[in-house]
Every structure is written in C-alpha cells, then in structure tokens.
C-alpha cells in the first residue's frame with residue numbers, strides 16, 4: 239500500500255495561531271512527542287523570524303533523532319543562512335523555501351512579474367542546495383495560481399533538484415474537487431514529476447482542510463502537511479490526526495497509509511493543547527472530549543449491544559482507554575441500568591422505573607449526571623427531608639487582593655441561631671467553611687455545578703452539590719438570583735439530607751435486597 243509521508247508544522251504554522259508562543263523547552267518537548275507519534279518530517283520554526291526562534295529550531299534539530307527537521311525560509315539568502323545556522327547538528331536537515339505564485343500575491347505583496355518570481359525561486363533553491371542536502375519548495379497561494387504557471391514553477395523546482403514540491407491552499411479557498419485537480423494536472427503535465435514528492439498543505443478557512451488534503455492524496459500527493467489538533471494561522475491547518483484516522487479507517491477506499499503510531503494521537507493532542515493553551519473543542523473529530531462519548535438512549539443502547547453500531551473506530555486505537563456513555567437527559571433505561579450495575583446495584587423493574595424517573599428529573603436540571611449523583615439518588619429517602627438547619631442570613635466579603643470571608647447564620651431545629659465566620663480560597667469556599675462550623679458537620683464536597691435556569695441579567699442560578707461523609711452521598715439543590723446564596727442553599731439542603739440519611743441509614747430503601 240502507498241505510504242503517505244507526514245510533515246508536521248505544529249511548531250511553525252501551528253505556532254502562528256494568534257496568542258501561541260512556544261519557548262525552546264516547550265518546542266523540544268513537543269518535538270519528542272512528535273517523534274514518538276512517528277512523524278516523518280517536522281518543521282520546527284522560521285529561524286529568520288527571531289534569534290529565539292533560531293535557537294529553538296537548533297535545539298529541536300539537535301534533540302530529534304528519527305525525523306527530518308525542517309526550517310522555513312523566504313526566498314532570500316539571509317533567511318536561508320538563518321536556516322543553515324539553525325539546522326547545525328540535525329541528523330536529517332531540510333530547508334523549506336517558499337515564494338508566493340498567485341496573481342494577487344505577485345501584484346500586491348511581492349510586486350513581481352511571473353518571470354521574477356520564477357527566477358527568485360530558482361536562485362533560492364540553488365543557494366539552499368549549496369548548503370543543505372534537501373530543499374522543499376512551496377508555491378505559496380498555489381490554490382489561486384494559474385494552472386499553467388503552477389506547472390512552470392513545479393517544472394523549474396524539479397529541474398533545480400528540490401526533493402519535495404508543496405502546493406499550498408494558503409487561504410483555504412478551494413473545494414476538494416478543485417484542489418485534487420491541481421495535483422492531477424501537475425502529474426499529467428510536469429516532465430520528470432516522479433523525481434520529486436508532491437505535498438499538500440491546506441488551511442481550514444472554509445472548513446475543508448481535511449477534505450482537500452484527502453482529495454490531494456487521491457490525486458497523487460505523496461506527503462501531507464498539517465498540525466496536531468489542526469491549530470495554525472487563522473482557522474488553522476489540516477489536523478494530522480484526522481488524516482491519519484481517515485486513512486486508517488477507510489483504508490479500502492484510499493489505498494494509502496501513514497507510518498504513524500496511532501495510539502500516540504491522544505497523548506500528542508493533549509500535550510499540544512496544554513503547551514499552546516489552545517483548548518480542543520469537545521466536538522473536535524478524533525481528539526475532542528466527545529469524540530467517543532455517547533449521550534442519547536438509542537445510541538447508548540446500540541453501543542451496549544454492539545459498539546460498531548455507533549463507533550467507526552475505537553478509542554483504544556488513538557490511545558484512549560474506552561468510550562464514554564454520558565448519562566444526561568437524553569439517556570435511556572438500558573444505559574442507566576448498565577451504569578447501576580457498574581456501581582454495584584441490581585434493581586428490580588419497579589425499582590429501576592422509580593430510580594429512572596428521579597434520574598430524568600435530575601437530568602433535566604443538570605447537564606451531566608455523575609456517578610455521585612446516581613449514588614445520591616439511589617440512597618435518597620423517599621420522604622421529604624426534614625430541615626435540621628435553615629439558612630437565615632449570609633454576608634460575604636470579596637476583594638481581589640484580600641482573602642474572601644463569609645458570615646453565616648443558621649437556625650437549628652430548636653430555633654437557635656448559630657452565627658459563624660470563616661475564610662476560604664474563594665467566596666463559595668468561605669461560605670461552605672462557615673456553614674461547616676455552624677453545623678458542626680465534616681463533609682467532602684464531591685461535586686459542585688451551577689447553571690442558569692432562566693435568561694437575562696436577573697436569571698435564576700441553580701447550584702447542585704453532592705456531599706459525601708463516611709460512604710454516604712447526598713445531593714442538594716439551591717436556587718436564587720444570587721449564585722452565592724444559591725450555593726449556600728444547596729449546601730444546607732444537602733447537609734439536611736445527610737443528617738437525615740445518617741439517622742435513617744439502617745432503614746433506608748435497599749435496592750439490592
């Protein structure tokens with residue numbers, strides 16, 4: 239099967255994402271992980287950009303043993319010299335020289351005629367090859383370049399001895415049909431085209447980077463360029479993990495493969511996200527938190543019966559442990575029962591129906607129902623919880639340069655008012671510390687969530703907490719237009735439930751009897 243070479247530019251085009259700035263140590267850490275992932279070639283930076291980038295590229299060049307390390311350069315001798323300097327010590331160095339070829343870039347940016355572009359690129363490739371063993375040449379904005387000029391430029395690069403010629407859709411303008419067609423045209427019209435590798439480099443401005451890259455592969459591209467998590471200039475680049483998994487999952491269709499260690503994908507994605515600070519959206523293909531999570535009852539039922547009903551690839555294949563069945567308001571009885579079994583409960587049909595009803599009520603109010611919520615539900619007494627404590631007053635002091643503190647007064651069953659004051663890491667923590675003192679209870683806050691129940695500035699906030707104490711879990715809810723008050727109410731509600739549950743523990747509804 240045909241091998242597709244993977245050129246990673248997370249450290250160069252990826253770093254061009256607004257707000258991202260990787261230091262040398264971070265670049266080297268990512269480079270090591272890219273090696274583990276089995277990346278064939280990695281672009282470590284643009285050495286002429288700054289002395290810092292030159293040093294970082296040099297550090298990567300020296301650290302990496304199993305991939306080609308590449309430095310980017312304009313078609314200018316000073317940039318090429320910077321790459322020479324930066325790649326000193328690299329096992330397998332390569333320079334990547336680019337020059338824009340489209341009419342828009344020629345006229346407005348470079349202010350060059352076609353012939354000047356051709357000759358500038360030719361001289362740069364020659365100069366590069368004097369000092370470095372391999373040159374990749376990119377026709378920046380090839381996607382908007384006249385096809386006959388693309389052929390002329392690629393022919394020149396082949397004649398000058400470039401190893402790889404890259405055809406970027408720099409501004410993410412093309413459709414898969416058009417982009418694939420450029421590769422087909424080059425293959426059919428460039429003499430000796432087999433002396434070079436053809437490379438695809440796509441941007442995601444119209445959300446077509448992955449589709450365009452796959453179209454290039456179908457039309458003869460030997461190498462694809464992209465970044466981890468698809469980060470990069472503007473809307474980003476082709477996400478390498480998407481290409482790798484598309485080729486893997488649809489091997490019979492593409493008849494091409496990469497030599498990536500697919501089980502390193504998840505780890506690489508997490509590292510890049512952490513070091514760049516670019517959060518991966520939950521619904522991102524392959525590496526998003528929801529990519530292997532199932533929430534709706536019908537899907538969860540299918541997954542429990544046979545995973546291939548709703549999963550075209552396994553989470554294990556990218557290095558994750560397992561799929562997630564997320565319990566929420568769309569979940570059904572099958573998934574609920576399965577989770578109960580995992581938690582150690584075997585319920586009768588009647589018990590299941592009752593617990594499922596309570597679960598759906600809770601799911602209507604909470605985005606995701608956790609195991610602690612379920613345990614709290616199962617262990618909850620069916621009668622109304624008597625109020626041992628009620629919240630009378632609260633007063634919170636917060637300033638960004640002072641320690642938050644809270645004064646709380648609770649009324650107990652005997653009608654006594656207990657006033658306490660405590661500090662905390664934040665306002666809610668201070669309130670909870672004060673309530674703990676007033677109630678004399680010692681509990682663990684195992685879940686806290688807040689949501690707005692209505693819309694607008696005067697929206698009601700609903701706080702949901704789960705408290706645990708010696709193996710008992712209880713949930714509590716509080717609603718108020720003020721989120722601090724809602725937080726206090728939820729906590730007191732849960733404390734009352736806990737005290738009541740403790741009293742009645744021996745008589746509790748035993749679902750396992």
Ligand SMILES: CC(=O)SCCNC(=O)CCNC(=O)[C@H](O)C(C)(C)COP(=O)(O)OP(=O)(O)OC[C@H]1O[C@@H](n2cnc3c(N)ncnc32)[C@H](O)[C@@H]1OP(=O)(O)O
Nearest residue numbers: 284286287288311312313314336337338347348378408471
């Ligand atoms: C599509 C891409 O992603 S390309 C990579 C983009 N990445 C970067 O630009 C990051 C690093 N860049 C930088 O740090 C700076 O832009 C530098 C150091 C490279 C250049 O800085 P400056 O000398 O101040 O130039 P500036 O960036 O303002 O302008 C670019 C100049 O390069 C020219 N230029 C642009 N591309 C090329 C090229 N491939 N080859 C030769 N010259 C080029 C422009 O025409 C312009 O020339 P001019 O000054 O004669 O008008």
Ligand SMILES: CC(C)C(=O)C(=O)O
Nearest residue numbers: 336376378379406408
């Ligand atoms: C330098 C080139 C390859 C580039 O990043 C682009 O055209 O998008």
